[in-house]
Amino acid sequence: MTYRFAIAAVGALLLASPGIAADMPDYHDVTVPDVDYNIGGSFYLRGSAGLNWHWAKTVTHPWISESYEPVEFGYGYSVGAGFGYETGTGLRFDATIDQVETRGLKITKDFNNPAVDGDYTLMLRSTLALANVYYDFGLSGHGPGNGSFAYVGAGAGVAWNHAEVNSPTTATVPVPTGGNVSVAAAVMAGIGYDMGSWVADIGYRGIYVDKVANEPTTDADEYYEVNNSFISEVRGTVRYRFN
Numbered sequence: 493m494t495y496r497f498a499i500a501a502v503g504a505l506l507l508a509s510p511g512i513a514a515d516m517p518d519y520h521d522v523t524v525p526d527v528d529y530n531i532g533g534s535f536y537l538r539g540s541a542g543l544n545w546h547w548a549k550t551v552t553h554p555w556i557s558e559s560y561e562p563v564e565f566g567y568g569y570s571v572g573a574g575f576g577y578e579t580g581t582g583l584r585f586d587a588t589i590d591q592v593e594t595r596g597l598k599i600t601k602d603f604n605n606p607a608v609d610g611d612y613t614l615m616l617r618s619t620l621a622l623a624n625v626y627y628d629f630g631l632s633g634h635g636p637g638n639g640s641f642a643y644v645g646a647g648a649g650v651a652w653n654h655a656e657v658n659s660p661t662t663a664t665v666p667v668p669t670g671g672n673v674s675v676a677a678a679v680m681a682g683i684g685y686d687m688g689s690w691v692a693d694i695g696y697r698g699i700y701v702d703k704v705a706n707e708p709t710t711d712a713d714e715y716y717e718v719n720n721s722f723i724s725e726v727r728g729t730v731r732y733r734f735n
Contacts, residue, residue, distance in 0.1 A: 533579045534580070536732060538729055544568050545568075546722070556712050560599040563599060570725060572588050576624075578733075591619060592620050592723060593616065594614075597614040607664045612660070612667065614704075614718060616653060618652065618653045619652040626645035642683045643693065652673055653701070653704045653705075668711070670708060675702045693728070699721075703717055705718070
């Protein structure tokens with residue numbers, strides 16, 4: 493009897509199998525999406541060069557309470573390099589090191605004393621290290637290779653300053669050379685063109701240096717501070733994306 497029930501069960505299963513097969517899902521039509529390995533951003537190297545002009549609020553001898561307003565701008569240049577990352581959403585970040593040099597920021601002393609009277613001009617050489625953030629506004633679309641864009645940015649960091657002063661020929665004692673470390677910051681804006689792997693831009697950068705001084709000079713008459721320096725520059729930059 494047992495084998496008769498087994499034969500009957502097999503027969504019933506064979507009769508029902510077309511219906512069961514019709515009700516089962518067709519897995520051959522399921523599409524598995526490709527994995528997106530693109531993180532949406534890219535790293536880049538950058539190089540820049542610019543021309544600048546230098547202004548300061550005051551030049552002081554703080555230990556003897558003397559203060560002067562500059563009577564002429566200084567002029568100079570900057571060159572720099574950096575490494576950064578752009579997110580692919582318009583936001584990007586980089587760290588830069590620039591060599592900034594200016595000459596000619598001038599003050600005039602007039603005490604009816606030939607030993608000190610005359611024009612004093614500053615030569616500033618500063619190594620500027622900044623951490624920067626920018627936002628790019630695509631003017632021809634978004635993403636690498638999409639043509640023209642505009643940008644704004646800001647940075648903060650440190651300036652290592654080396655300062656020399658050209659004294660009047662009648663001055664009996666030259667102003668000592670020296671340097672200091674100061675807080676620095678920057679704001680940027682400009683326009684550029686995105687060619688894909690290469691990006692070029694030109695823009696304005698305003699650099700703020702809190703203090704330039706001829707430390708470690710200890711002579712009260714010869715120690716000076718250039719307070720609240722503003723260095724404005726027109727700067728061109730080239731970036732290379734390498735991923």
